Amino acid sequence: MRGVSFSLQAGRCLAIVGGSGSGKSVTSRAIVGLAGRRAHVHARQLTFAGTDLTTLNDRSWRRVRGKEIGFVLQDALVALDPLRQVGKEIGEALRLHGAVASSEELERRVVALLELVGVPEAEIKARQLPHQLSGGQRQRALIAAALALDPRILIADEPTTALDVTVQAQVLGLLEETKVRGKALLLISHDLAVVSRIADEVLVMHEGKVVERGSADQVFQDPQHPYTRQLLDAVPSARPRASRHSFLPAARPKLQSRSWEQLPSTFPSVVLSAAKLVKRFKGPDGVLRTAVDGVSFELRSGETLGVVGESGSGKSTMARMALALDLPDEGAVLFQGRAWTTLAERDRRARRRAISVIYQDPLSSFDPRWSVGHIISDSLASDVESKGERYDRVVQLLDLVGLSPALLDRRPLELSGGQRQRVAIARAIAPRPAVIVCDEPVSALDVLIQAQVLDLLTDLKAHLNISYIFISHDLGVVRQLSDRVMVMRQGCVVETGTRDEIFLNPRTDYTQRLLAAVPRLERGGAANRSFSRV
Amino acid sequence: MRINSAAHVRVGSFAGRFLSAATVVWLAATFTFLVQCLMPGDRAQIIINIASGNVGEAPPAELAAVNAKYGFDQPLVLQYAKYLWGVLHGDLGLSYQQHRPVIDIIAEQIGPTVILASTALIAAWVIAVLTTVLVAGRDNMWSTLLSGVQVFLATVPPYWLATILLVVFAVQLRIFPVIGGNSLIGLVLPTIALALELSGFLGQVVRSEFTRVLEQPFVMSARARGMGELGVRFRHVLRHAALPGITLSGWAIGKLLSGAILIEAVFARQGLGGVLVAATSSRDVPVVSGAILISAGLFAVTSMLVDLTYRIVDPRIKMT
């Protein structure tokens, strides 16, 4: 990264946005002098309240860190020492900077801090280990640790990335509060919607350079740089996009050839149906936990059923039962009108190709020794006999997902994240399935790549007459892709309906809360928004 | 109420640990028993040969007498039951050569060996931790050098290293006694010789985990709170890096005992080594078997200790 400059003011929030590898995190670390040994930081000017930070030695730096600048990293499960009590971690800054006289005072201050950030039962939580807290509590504790010495600047690096939407909203509220209390907030995020909620000023970074800067209003309403416009446009939403991100030409004659219309018209319109699925797992303590509790649904031909829910809602277990990779303890899945989960594995095998899967992490779903060509060829329908024919089909499939045949001999490790997910999609459509189960297929991808993959999935569905079960924690993504939506919570279905019913007219409290918590790309900027506490 | 139930779980856990330790000893006893039965050649004949010092066929009456004395004429199942019963009561059988209980022979000699192994384990930890904390993860020549030295130490036969140490420090420089007996000063060289090899293994494991943990976000958090380099290394990283080392220490007991035997031979130290070498060359199988059984017992005890230590260092592990 090079040539980045900005200034932070008390009571204001500056956000740095950009995709992975854009240099936004390195920038934030450079400010506290922790960019790493291998990084060379040159700054013409780096001043903090009049002190020139570039001239500081290590000892003086340590006096600034924690005391003047608080730092919040993403994913508190790993950003708090997993072997130490939460209270010890929070108290560390106090102890290091000699802010407390006695251990009683330390304990009191720690509890007060936890209460300040809204952790319930602060005294108990202070004595627990990070993994015993919920995700939201952990993130709050991490913020408490950063706020311990009342620093003037708070840097938050992707503070909400690993959190469920409702918790994300709460943490954003907390950050907003600290801003209102007069801290200067530097927010690093890849998520424009999150940024739009609290930022006053925005810096867009791309490949180590600042491509756009301005007030939040300006950047969100009237983006100047093409990259910013692309980023804004890629945010999943219900509206049709101005531009398409898929490389797939809208109408390809090849696609309409008869070979793809594999569904005989005699099939009932319901492809896959589940009745009262129940699945229990034994926890590490030997207690049975019900992961899925009485879930029923129907998937019609050519339809996308979106499944949303927070972590632990049982949506992945439900997907695995649809694939008959886990078998339900009660209830059954019917596939193409016939028994599916109740079959013996031997009888199911021949029909397995008709239902494919796309995972969140494509890399681990590929045999590391196999080449791209080998992977896709392996999943081709068995009626493709000759080598030449198989080769042509694989090239055709690669073309379909927008990949060059030059990748045929590559190993999965040598591909980018987006390329890997495209290969996974090619593998999924190769056997001409009727249904594809997509389990968080875009969660690990940057927003631009995510938009491309989503467009690709949409196009393929239209051309190949595939039904999707589309699982995601991201409501925006689900809204963009789904025809019908199922909301899950704690193993049960809360609500099912068409996309518009769920998103425009949610009937249950839970869905309403879920929707309210989703950060929206507010094109107004922070100044126009009322300060809301969740 | 909560505390009570936790205490209950803890007791259950210790019972479980004890049971699994007992299983280890039981399986080891079965192994040594089978080995003794399956020994090639007639055992009575071997015992007579050992006693008389010549090879030849003993008269049947003599054989029968020996068979009766050692119980070889009984059915195998009964022999096995008797053997296990004996093991439970600390009776490991009679030495073929010395005609004394094996347990007495081993008990007389095992003290110095266990002391040597224990001091070496401690020394190996000190060496591994100090070098790791000072050097690991720093991007310089020292770090590369350390990893090279650790690979070297883990590969070099400790008995050879011991001989070199003996010649250099005892014979040439006369810093340490050539034959130290059981004195404290005589323990120094053997301990170092034995510890260096283990510190190589231990150091590699601890260092690679240390380097990995140094890159973890919580370390960055600690630094961002204003913690200095040494604080980060000692207070946060070392604790994590010690965990795989602790696990390894349990398994290292076998290695340490093996090494101790060899080191004892080099320094002509008292200990199990002399007994074992004599027993092996005279084919006194019960003594060798007894030593194996004792070391299995030592392993069982150490792995309980290791387990306990691990739980103290890593409070995430619940007593289950």
Next chain:
Amino acid sequence: MSRVGDWSVSSQPGEASGAIRRAPLRVYVALIVISFFIVAAIAPSLLQTHGPLAIDLTAPLQAPSFAHWFGTDQSGRDLYSRIVEGAGQSLTIGLGATSLSICVALVFGVIAGLVGGALDNVLSRLLDVLFALPTLFLALLFVSLFGPSVLTLVIAVGVGTAPGYARMIRGQVLSVKGAPYVEAAKALGHPYLRILWRHIIPNAMSPLTAMMTLGVGQAIVWAAGVAFLGLGVAPPAPEWGALLNAGRNYVIFAWWLEIMPGVAVVSFALSLTVVGRYLQDRLEGKI
């Protein structure tokens, strides 16, 4: 554009030769050392300067010189030639023990890893016990049972080191068995045997080469340890451990008798370690 690929896994030799071109210097040095000892093992006379058993009572205990590179022993035998001669036996023991132990480990590990359940529990427990027993004690037990010979040493060291490999292979099989790509193959409707053969076994066994390379060095060190105690193959066979044992008595006035065989053991074992680790790092994708 040329037609790319039939979809087989690209052949290992091609991969390896590509690797060696980019390998660091220490790997080359290690390979040279290993080749030297392999030649010594197969055709010792090519490398020897004297007869390994040729007694020369006029030149006992001579320090290393041009005539005798590593000096001579108490009977005036050339130490360098004896070390070269001993390579054969040491390598045989090392390779034999490692092969034996990997065979045992494969059976144990694969069964424990694949079958799972109660059988896995029993086998793992058994492996724990065997692993707990000191390798040297086990070796001594075998020597006391069968008397000292090359075969005894091979069995003793092989059995002693097998549990370590078995645990490793079991862990490997378990981790591959649970890998998402195995599940993906199942979701494609491939039969279990095909998945086993095409995914699980090749991936679980891939660290084996590196493991063997590391193991041979260790096996030689263990076998030399037994010989060092005077319980190895009977003299005058110049096995390395026996040379070390013989050198012990002269170490004060003829250091080379102890140092040089040790250098042979260390340089060979270290070279194998260097190569083994290099292979391991490559497999784990660290290079």
